[in-house]
Amino acid sequence: MNDLFQAALRAFGNAHAPYSGFRVGAVVRGGSGKVFAGANVENTSYPEGNCAEASAIAAMVAAGERRIIEVLVLAAGERLCTPCGGCRQRLAEFAAPDVPVHLCDPDGLRRTVTFGELLPLSFGLQGTSPGAATTALEAIRAAAPDAAPKVGIVLGSGLGGLTDTVEDAIAIPYADLPGFPQPSVEGHEGRLVLGRLADVPVACLQGRVHLYEGAPAGAVNVLVRTLKALGCEILVLTNASGSLKPEIGPGTLVAISDHINLLGQSPLVGPNDATVGPRFPDMSAVYDRALRERAQKVAKRLGIPLVSGVYLATLGPSFETPAEIRAFGALGADLVGMSTVPEAISARHVGMRVLGFSIVTNRAAGLGAGPLSHDETLARAAEAADSLKRLLLGLLEELGRDDIENT
Numbered sequence: 001m002n003d004l005f006q007a008a009l010r011a012f013g014n015a016h017a018p019y020s021g022f023r024v025g026a027v028v029r030g031g032s033g034k035v036f037a038g039a040n041v042e043n044t045s046y047p048e049g050n051c052a053e054a055s056a057i058a059a060m061v062a063a064g065e066r067r068i069i070e071v072l073v074l075a076a077g078e079r080l081c082t083p084c085g086g087c088r089q090r091l092a093e094f095a096a097p098d099v100p101v102h103l104c105d106p107d108g109l110r111r112t113v114t115f116g117e118l119l120p121l122s123f124g125l126q127g128t129s130p131g132a133a134t135t136a137l138e139a140i141r142a143a144a145p146d147a148a149p150k151v152g153i154v155l156g157s158g159l160g161g162l163t164d165t166v167e168d169a170i171a172i173p174y175a176d177l178p179g180f181p182q183p184s185v186e187g188h189e190g191r192l193v194l195g196r197l198a199d200v201p202v203a204c205l206q207g208r209v210h211l212y213e214g215a216p217a218g219a220v221n222v223l224v225r226t227l228k229a230l231g232c233e234i235l236v237l238t239n240a241s242g243s244l245k246p247e248i249g250p251g252t253l254v255a256i257s258d259h260i261n262l263l264g265q266s267p268l269v270g271p272n273d274a275t276v277g278p279r280f281p282d283m284s285a286v287y288d289r290a291l292r293e294r295a296q297k298v299a300k301r302l303g304i305p306l307v308s309g310v311y312l313a314t315l316g317p318s319f320e321t322p323a324e325i326r327a328f329g330a331l332g333a334d335l336v337g338m339s340t341v342p343e344a345i346s347a348r349h350v351g352m353r354v355l356g357f358s359i360v361t362n363r364a365a366g367l368g369a370g371p372l373s374h375d376e377t378l379a380r381a382a383e384a385a386d387s388l389k390r391l392l393l394g395l396l397e398e399l400g401r402d403d404i405e406n407t
């Protein structure tokens with residue numbers, strides 16, 4: 001790979017990107033073993049420039065070759081640079097799905113994926129690629145061969161500490177799980193923690209990505225489908241939210257009874273794999289009624305106030321305006337937040353039973369005193385996290401006593 005890397009580094013240095021300032025070097029190895037490099041070349045009609053991959057492929061074809069056996073893309077910056085949708089199609093003309101694609105920065109290799117993992121997607125790495133989920137599954141099986149979780153738990157803002165209670169914990173960073181999107185927000189760690197809670201085998205996703213981080217909505221499919229493939233039948237989603245209701249104050253725990261999707265996106269957009277779930281999944285009972293009733297019973301027994309509410313998801317990352325909050329109230333929302341709905345839709349698509357718990361961290365915009373801040377969200381979530389932890393443990397204990405399938 002070193003010859004590819006050196007050629008890409010040279011091309012990267014020669015890139016002509018005065019308009020975007022984003023230089024890219026790309027290299028393809030032809031079937032003969034020869035290496036063809038390209039750089040992105042922009043012009044004043046930017047964005048009508050030439051991608052680095054397109055330049056490299058053109059050089060290969062002009063030299064009389066028609067088969068790519070290895071690809072390397074190099075760019076600077078925090079985000080991995082992957083071929084764009086157009087270049088994926090160009091590569092598809094000459095590369096088989098098992099061709100390795102090395103994603104690098106000037107310091108070296110950051111990740112190698114197969115071309116097949118990129119192909120169904122226009123951008124990025126994460127998404128609905130069944131290949132990606134399978135690879136994450138293989139990585140999990142290698143790290144925790146005996147793990148057979150029954151319940152998946154997604155830990156939202158400031159709730160990651162719940163994993164401290166997991167017994168026999170095996171933690172795997174998302175970075176080691178191909179296709180798992182890396183959270184970039186404070187309070188979201190990015191680890192899969194496998195183990196037992198109240199003697200029930202669980203898989204905790206410590207940290208999630210949000211659409212406002214730039215992840216495609218389909219990014220959550222890899223997480224959800226991996227949990228399902230591991231054996232999880234129930235997915236518990238947790239989050240922090242703002243309250244629209246005077247009677248639901250900060251610190252209150254809410255069992256989500258339904259949601260309103262104002263993200264403008266769905267994780268299921270794109271080709272549907274009918275072996276995973278139906279094209280048009282039913283959403284008339286997303287949050288499992290029987291499980292919610294069990295949760296209410298447990299909360300009552302433990303003396304933890306638990307109310308029900310409808311959660312409305314907005315794209316963010318800006319908090320809402322007071323006018324938006326008034327509009328959302330008229331739509332029937334009790335809570336507002338920036339997460340949970342993509343995972344809930346993805347989980348229902350694969351037939352998992354879903355429970356959602358929200359910690360109210362603030363009164364929604366215009367309903368409380370003063371401006372909103374993420375620091376405040378984290379602080380309030382941490383305060384109520386203990387009640388949520390007790391509730392979850394109590395619930396798992398009950399579920400574990402019964403046969404989870406028949407609850």
Ligand code: HPA
Binds near residue numbers: 240241243336
């Ligand atoms: N709005 C959106 N997301 C949130 C809020 C809010 O008020 N509080 C916590 N997450």
